[in-house]
Amino acid sequence: MDKPKKSAETGASDRMHELISLSKRRGFLFPSSELYGGLNACWDYGPLGVEFKNNVKQAWWNVMTRQRDDVVGLDAAILMARRVWQASGHEAVFADPLVDCTNCKHRFRADHVIEEQGSLDVCPDCGMRGTLTAPRQFNLMFKTYMGPVEEDAALIYLRPETAQGIYVNFQNVQQSMRKRIPFGIAQIGKAFRNEISPGNFIYRTREFEQMEMQFFVEPGTEDHWFEYWREQRMQWYLDLGMRREHLDWHVHGDDERAHYARAAVDVYYEFPFGWHEMEGIHNRTDYDLRRHAEFSGKDLTYYDDQKKTRYIPYVVETSAGADRAALAFLADAYDEDEVEGEKRVVLRLHKRLAPVKVAIMPLSKKEPLVTLAHEVHGKVRPLGLAQYDDTGGNIGKRYRRQDEIGTPYCVTVDFQSLEDQQVTIRERDSMQQRRVPIAELYATLAADLADA
Ligand code: GAP
Numbered sequence: 001m002d003k004p005k006k007s008a009e010t011g012a013s014d015r016m017h018e019l020i021s022l023s024k025r026r027g028f029l030f031p032s033s034e035l036y037g038g039l040n041a042c043w044d045y046g047p048l049g050v051e052f053k054n055n056v057k058q059a060w061w062n063v064m065t066r067q068r069d070d071v072v073g074l075d076a077a078i079l080m081a082r083r084v085w086q087a088s089g090h091e092a093v094f095a096d097p098l099v100d101c102t103n104c105k106h107r108f109r110a111d112h113v114i115e116e117q118g119s120l121d122v123c124p125d126c127g128m129r130g131t132l133t134a135p136r137q138f139n140l141m142f143k144t145y146m147g148p149v150e151e152d153a154a155l156i157y158l159r160p161e162t163a164q165g166i167y168v169n170f171q172n173v174q175q176s177m178r179k180r181i182p183f184g185i186a187q188i189g190k191a192f193r194n195e196i197s198p199g200n201f202i203y204r205t206r207e208f209e210q211m212e213m214q215f216f217v218e219p220g221t222e223d224h225w226f227e228y229w230r231e232q233r234m235q236w237y238l239d240l241g242m243r244r245e246h247l248d249w250h251v252h253g254d255d256e257r258a259h260y261a262r263a264a265v266d267v268y269y270e271f272p273f274g275w276h277e278m279e280g281i282h283n284r285t286d287y288d289l290r291r292h293a294e295f296s297g298k299d300l301t302y303y304d305d306q307k308k309t310r311y312i313p314y315v316v317e318t319s320a321g322a323d324r325a326a327l328a329f330l331a332d333a334y335d336e337d338e339v340e341g342e343k344r345v346v347l348r349l350h351k352r353l354a355p356v357k358v359a360i361m362p363l364s365k366k367e368p369l370v371t372l373a374h375e376v377h378g379k380v381r382p383l384g385l386a387q388y389d390d391t392g393g394n395i396g397k398r399y400r401r402q403d404e405i406g407t408p409y410c411v412t413v414d415f416q417s418l419e420d421q422q423v424t425i426r427e428r429d430s431m432q433q434r435r436v437p438i439a440e441l442y443a444t445l446a447a448d449l450a451d452a
Contacts, residue, residue: 015272019330020201022345026405028052028330028355029202041198041205043323048405051355051385053209053326057188059352060211060320063236064186071184071213072177076165078190079146082156084164087295088288090141093259094160097135098196103128109196110135140193142206158192163317165189166214167288170313171300174216181302181313182225184215188322200273202323209322214284216313218304222283225316230265230281233318237267237278237325241350242332246270250277260287267320269328278328279320286312329353333406339431340396347406348429351449356407357384358445361398363414365390373413376423379442380411383449403428409445 023029028049032042045053065073085091097110104126113120113132120132142158145151159165166185173185188211198204217225230249237247252264263283268275289312293300303310333349351357358380362373373388380386387407389398395412402410412424423441426433436444 013272015331015334016201018345019272019327019334022334022347022404023049023201023330028405041195042207043202043205048355049326052330052349052353053322055353055355056326056329057209057211057322059240060236060322060325061186061188063239064184064211064213064318070179070182071186071215072173072179074166074169074173074185074187075189076162076169076187078159079156080159080164080168083295084168084292085141085157087291088164088167089259089291090157090160090164091139094141095137095139096196098138099132099135101126101128101131102133103131107196108132112197138194138196140195142192142194159190160193161191161319162187162189162210162212163214163319164288166212167292167315170214170216170289171298174302181304182215182217182221184213186211186213188212200271202327203271203273203276205323208324211320211322211325213318215316215318216302217316219286219311219314222285222314222316226263226265226281226283229316229318230267233279233281233320234267237269237328240329240353241348242269242328246328246332248275250275258282260284269324269331271328272331278324279318282317282319284315284317286314288315289313339400344400344403346403346428349406349408351408354406354408355385356387356402356405357449358409358411359387359389359398359402359407361389361395361410361412363395363412368418369413369415372417376411376413376438376441379438380445383442383445399426399431408449411441 026048027046030044030046031038032044033039061073065071099108099110099113099120101123104123106125108124110120113124117124122129123131141160143155144158145154146156147154166187169185173179188209190207191210192207195204195206198206215225215229234247238244246269248268250266250268252266257264261282262285265281266277267279269278289300293312300312301310302313329349330347333347335346335348337344337346360373360377360380362369377386377388391398399410408428410426412426414424417423421438422435423438424433424435425444
């Protein structure tokens, strides 16, 4: 339920067009159900897309759980009891204001129309005056039924946020892992929202993935942890190479905050279509645990045996979208330069995020070069996805194809390699080349990829 701010840069639609076209052409993303004309705002990640997005999620999981002692992981079911969403407040208030145009029949989010044109006087699509209806609230949760009978008693929802799976497991995790407050629970998983105006590629979709962490703290310490986590989350994007000038904070005003949040700040990214929310950091107080205690009748208090106090913990949440982050990393990495008088498209992705880590390129398809090249390929496979590229075209063209998908290293196996057992490593950004012994290739690349 984000709120756009300020301008879009010039040439924005060209940049988006380039990104979408590259994504399709090179196997990052395809429109869902394309054979049947596509399904609005749903996307499928192709062979390179799934590697790339997995790398984004892995980078998050590593920093948020494995490298910390105070955060543990969880993978809760998408389908949860309906009472969860009654307790959380989503059934009653997780809604966006909707207006319809009585002329062109198109539907809009009232807050977006007001943001863009100041009032609801004119339809943004057909331009007719006075045709937009009064706003009405539209609940964003997808409904379905558990079991064979479609009756009210069987109604459940596809989760609109992963956070609730964490709250209802708070005690299970705390007790089984013997965690002391402060500690957090992290989860990556699908979420679903029946968005009124999805769009901008994978920015706003109806099925998406969240990377969320709920940090449980002693009441009174939440402001400290809120500041701590907002800095941590900004640093994560910077550490993965995102440009600082494309990142900003957006502090939520009273009219913007979700029903559960006392304070909220977004990490904003300057997408090609303007500044928009990429991640939210929220002070959710004890709202969720208190509501679940009320609705379930269970005691969800925590006993601090050192301070001899009992309380319902407060929660600081970090909530990032894996797809939005992926789009931002792609947009940030996209670059064009000129090599030997020709345009080169290069994705300057952080090495950790690049879908293909290394490409092996034999200079010829003839033996015994091919056998040696396959041997070299086998040696570098443990580094991550290693592509064997013996497709036609000169070596320059093959480099360009790897640059376009962000491959940090290309390794050329040439006739000289048969003599001296050395290969050439060519680096994506500097385009510099160096010869290394095949025996040292794995260690050399592993070291380069590790210190990224
Ligand atoms: N648990 C809190 C929560 O869900 P949110 O601000 O509604 O907060 C958090 O969503 C993040 O989830 C957003 O910052 C965004 O990255 C991602 N997200 C939300 N709706 C999305 C959508 N329709 N498509 C893609 N990502 C979405």
